Amino acid sequence: MSLAPIDLFKGWPATHLLPINRFKEAATKKLSDKSILEEAFGYGPDEGHFPLRQNIAKWLSDFYAPAQPIEAERICITGGASQNLASILQVFTDPLRTERIWLPVPTYHLVYRIFEDSGFHGRMGGVPEDESGMDVDALEEALERFESSHANESSSGHYTAKPHMEYRKIYTHVIYCVPSFSNPSGTVMSIKRRESLVRIARKYNALIISDDVYDFLCWTPGSSTGTIGESLKRFVDIDRTLDNGPHDRFGNAVSNGSFSKLIGPGCRVGWAEGTASFVYGLSQAGQTRSGGAPSQLMSTFINELLESGFVQQYVTTELIPQGRRRYTTMSSAVSEFLVPLGVTFSPDHEKGAMAGGYYIWLNLSEPLTAAEICQNAEKTQNLVVGSGDIFIVPGCLAPGSVHRGLRLCFMWEDSERLVEGVKRLAVVIKAVQDGGHV
Numbered sequence: 043m044s045l046a047p048i049d050l051f052k053g054w055p056a057t058h059l060l061p062i063n064r065f066k067e068a069a070t071k072k073l074s075d076k077s078i079l080e081e082a083f084g085y086g087p088d089e090g091h092f093p094l095r096q097n098i099a100k101w102l103s104d105f106y107a108p109a110q111p112i113e114a115e116r117i118c119i120t121g122g123a124s125q126n127l128a129s130i131l132q133v134f135t136d137p138l139r140t141e142r143i144w145l146p147v148p149t150y151h152l153v154y155r156i157f158e159d160s161g162f163h164g165r166m167g168g169v170p171e172d173e174s175g176m177d178v179d180a181l182e183e184a185l186e187r188f189e190s191s192h193a194n195e196s197s198s199g200h201y202t203a204k205p206h207m208e209y210r211k212i213y214t215h216v217i218y219c220v221p222s223f224s225n226p227s228g229t230v231m232s233i234k235r236r237e238s239l240v241r242i243a244r245k246y247n248a249l250i251i252s253d254d255v256y257d258f259l260c261w262t263p264g265s266s267t268g269t270i271g272e273s274l275k276r277f278v279d280i281d282r283t284l285d286n287g288p289h290d291r292f293g294n295a296v297s298n299g300s301f302s303k304l305i306g307p308g309c310r311v312g313w314a315e316g317t318a319s320f321v322y323g324l325s326q327a328g329q330t331r332s333g334g335a336p337s338q339l340m341s342t343f344i345n346e347l348l349e350s351g352f353v354q355q356y357v358t359t360e361l362i363p364q365g366r367r368r369y370t371t372m373s374s375a376v377s378e379f380l381v382p383l384g385v386t387f388s389p390d391h392e393k394g395a396m397a398g399g400y401y402i403w404l405n406l407s408e409p410l411t412a413a414e415i416c417q418n419a420e421k422t423q424n425l426v427v428g429s430g431d432i433f434i435v436p437g438c439l440a441p442g443s444v445h446r447g448l449r450l451c452f453m454w455e456d457s458e459r460l461v462e463g464v465k466r467l468a469v470v471i472k473a474v475q476d477g478g479h480v
């Protein structure tokens with residue numbers, strides 16, 4: 043095969059976007075600072091490097107402008123969103139008490155195993171999603187049905203797999219989602235649905251785990267300042283104020299943040315935000331108590347980048363313009379080469395949708411299937427794209443459209459290859475539509 047490979051599946055930042063030189067400076071500065079060496083190379087506090095918690099709290103307060111400023115006690119440092127999802131489940135769920143995990147369809151596919159590792163194999167429920175995000179009415183109906191069909195049976199009786207601890211509570215349900223610039227569909231959940239979801243979570247003793255890892259990458263027309271405004275208000279902010287605030291000291295939402303999509307996944311540093319009690323409880327996970335918060339040394343480097351204002355400036359002057367350019371390049375190519383073949387896509391900023399994040403989601407027209415197109419693309423065009431099937435919640439009968447969904451990432455390959463990749467995809471779709479192979 044003579045075609046150069048193109049990978050539109052990989053959800054990584056392009057290597058030339060990584061701020062290597064500034065990172066080197068930050069690391070050198072920290073490693074030369076004798077006063078911090080013991081702290082940086084030693085076991086850190088359970089909640090993580092305090093200056094980083096403070097600086098993240100300030101950054102988030104500036105960015106989200108919530109009704110009340112965010113204090114450091116609402117933040118703990120994590121090893122990134124994936125590691126922290128596992129920690130949250132370790133502390134706040136119990137496979138004998140927590141009934142079910144609810145996820146939108148399509149969902150970020152790499153979380154399934156994390157739920158399974160925590161004992162929830164076969165206990166994940168899919169909730170349909172539309173252009174306004176997860177269908178919260180459908181979720182409430184499913185919860186209602188589930189609760190009434192299990193009202194008289196308590197499979198686990200009084201048993202628990204985990205001991206009672208003052209620092210935690212066990213939630214009955216977990217609702218996982220990526221409400222802003224979702225992976226994979228790029229969808230933004232409406233504020234009305236976000237509020238409804240918090241009310242539903244309170245009613246059913248559910249914890250909303252929200253991966254807010256793409257929020258900073260928003261370039262909807264008019265949002266050039268990088269200020270996110272009311273429309274991307276996080277669940278944790280809603281939970282603080284809605285209907286007089288949280289129902290108990292733990293609240294019903296946790297925000298999972300990460301530096302992976304901003305300054306490099308290899309850093310493995312993120313943060314969690316929730317009520318002070320929730321965050322303290324999270325920091326008491328056994329794996330954290332033995333050694334303190336993860337990624338302590340790297341936390342000190344990242345703190346230097348945040349304290350100096352570099353991260354904030356980098357997002358505004360590099361990542362957002364790059365993201366906007368790349369998204370526009372790819373969505374224009376999709377409009378030119380794929381829409382005439384019956385493909386629809388989201389988010390479409392031309393139709394008023396908020397654009398941001400890393401992904402464009404395509405819907406193929408019937409009778410094409412994602413699996414068929416992906417196989418052909420790889421075999422004949424040396425092109426990799428994300429097949430809709432992998433984003434279906436395991437064991438869920440997914441709506442047909444997901445089987446016709448394709449995820450394209452516009453942050454990994456350069457602009458020319460984004461266009462070339464879309465053109466190759468058009469060749470594949472046309473060939474399959476014409477009844478043959480390329």
Ligand SMILES: Cc1ncc(COP(=O)(O)O)c(C=O)c1O
Nearest residue numbers: 053122123124150225253300302
């Ligand atoms: C929604 C979502 N959550 C989590 C992650 C992984 O984050 P981290 O690198 O912080 O573990 C990704 C990466 O693609 C993602 O898209």
